[in-house]
Amino acid sequence: MERRTIGATALEVGAVGLGCMPMTWAYSASRRRGDESVRAVHRALDEGSTLLDTADMYGPFTNELLVGRVLRERRRDAFVSTKVGLLVGDQHIVANGRPGYVKRACDASLRRLQTDVIDLYQLHRADPEVPVEETWGALAELVQAGKVRALGLSAMGARAERRTGTGAGAGAGARLHDATIRQLERVQQVFPVSAVQAELSVWSREALDTLLPWCAARGVGFLAAMPLGNGFLTGTLTPGEGFEREDIRARHPRFTAEMMAANQPIVAGLRRVAGRIGPDVVPAQVALAWVLAQGRHVVPVPGAKHERWVAQNAGAAPLRLSAADLAEVAALPRAQGSWD
Numbered sequence: 001m002e003r004r005t006i007g008a009t010a011l012e013v014g015a016v017g018l019g020c021m022p023m024t025w026a027y028s029a030s031r032r033r034g035d036e037s038v039r040a041v042h043r044a045l046d047e048g049s050t051l052l053d054t055a056d057m058y059g060p061f062t063n064e065l066l067v068g069r070v071l072r073e074r075r076r077d078a079f080v081s082t083k084v085g086l087l088v089g090d091q092h093i094v095a096n097g098r099p100g101y102v103k104r105a106c107d108a109s110l111r112r113l114q115t116d117v118i119d120l121y122q123l124h125r126a127d128p129e130v131p132v133e134e135t136w137g138a139l140a141e142l143v144q145a146g147k148v149r150a151l152g153l154s155a156m157g158a159r160a161e162r163r164t165g166t167g168a169g170a171g172a173g174a175r176l177h178d179a180t181i182r183q184l185e186r187v188q189q190v191f192p193v194s195a196v197q198a199e200l201s202v203w204s205r206e207a208l209d210t211l212l213p214w215c216a217a218r219g220v221g222f223l224a225a226m227p228l229g230n231g232f233l234t235g236t237l238t239p240g241e242g243f244e245r246e247d248i249r250a251r252h253p254r255f256t257a258e259m260m261a262a263n264q265p266i267v268a269g270l271r272r273v274a275g276r277i278g279p280d281v282v283p284a285q286v287a288l289a290w291v292l293a294q295g296r297h298v299v300p301v302p303g304a305k306h307e308r309w310v311a312q313n314a315g316a317a318p319l320r321l322s323a324a325d326l327a328e329v330a331a332l333p334r335a336q337g338s339w340d
């Protein structure tokens with residue numbers, strides 16, 4: 001698989017990574033299968049999808065434990081990217097960016113991951129109660145202690161901005177990521193940022209406005225989260241099929257039967273482009289190829305817990321969308337359904 005370089009410290013990873021989150025978190029619990037997920041992680045490494053993205057809060061903790069089962073055997077084949085700074089409580093998810101906490105959390109992640117170093121340690125969200133420089137200083141000390149190789153910042157943008165419209169209109173991204181860019185400017189004064197993680201997909205393109213250019217100008221990598229639109233862009237979901245209670249899509253405004261039906265033209269467009277490229281090409285691969293085409297510093301981390309999907313997603317790496325294909329995807333209708 002093509003390799004991509006992220007960050008000033010030149011970390012090399014396969015162009016398409018693997019998001020491990022669906023294996024133990026956020027999607028239908030009844031469909032989780034530990035052994036199948038472990039096989040999916042092995043398959044990713046076999047295919048050259050070296051970047052495994054997880055977080056201590058996924059599960060919580062079970063996601064890192066699962067990834068650790070593979071790392072125990074294949075540490076050298078993998079690039080481990082995990083996150084710290086969010087805690088799952090009884091009712092809410094809360095941020096904790098206190099220096100002492102992030103250092104203890106790192107040791108716990110290392111134990112669960114069965115490794116002595118994390119390749120990319122990402123601050124999941126900045127803690128509004130703690131100056132981000134303080135949290136980042138503690139993370140930098142982890143690099144100096146050899147427990148972490150590089151630092152990343154994960155941010156999903158200001159949710160309030162998402163309420164204002166489809167989230168895909170001109171300039172929406174600039175506003176969505178304003179706060180993230182301010183945080184990035186502050187932490188860069190303390191220790192270099194190697195990668196930013198934020199949502200980017202055919203139906204959520206806000207990062208293209210300012211965040212992606214900010215990263216490109218500074219040699220910072222960009223990990224594209226939710227590149228398949230939580231599965232919608234694969235064309236394998238049926239409007240109205242319903243989601244289990246704990247599945248994030250059960251509460252997601254783009255996943256009501258009405259909005260899934262209204263957004264079908266986006267999937268139809270991806271299918272059209274796929275059909276033109278080749279008989280075996282699927283919409284998921286076009287969606288990922290479009291993300292890959294947004295810059296050499298971009299690495300999508302599609303979430304998947306089935307070997308079949310992992311192999312299919314890895315198959316997007318060699319696809320090259322023509323100028324006409326890219327123009328066709330760019331001209332697809334904007335997604336309908338606000339986020340919250």
Ligand SMILES: NC(=O)c1ccc[n+]([C@@H]2O[C@H](COP(=O)([O-])OP(=O)(O)OC[C@H]3O[C@@H](n4cnc5c(N)ncnc54)[C@H](OP(=O)(O)O)[C@@H]3O)[C@@H](O)[C@H]2O)c1
Pocket residue numbers: 018019020021022023026027053054124154155156197198224225226227228229230231232234236284301302303304305306308309310312313
């Ligand atoms: N930093 C953050 O705050 C944040 C937030 C969200 C996500 N993320 C990261 O981004 C990663 C990806 O996001 P995500 O998993 O939520 O969304 P996604 O990658 O857009 O979509 C994942 C969904 O697509 C399905 N899928 C994957 N490949 C497929 C294929 N080829 N054909 C058909 N269906 C396919 C998966 O099904 P199966 O599960 O059944 O395999 C899963 O339900 C996560 O794993 C996580 O690492 C980060």
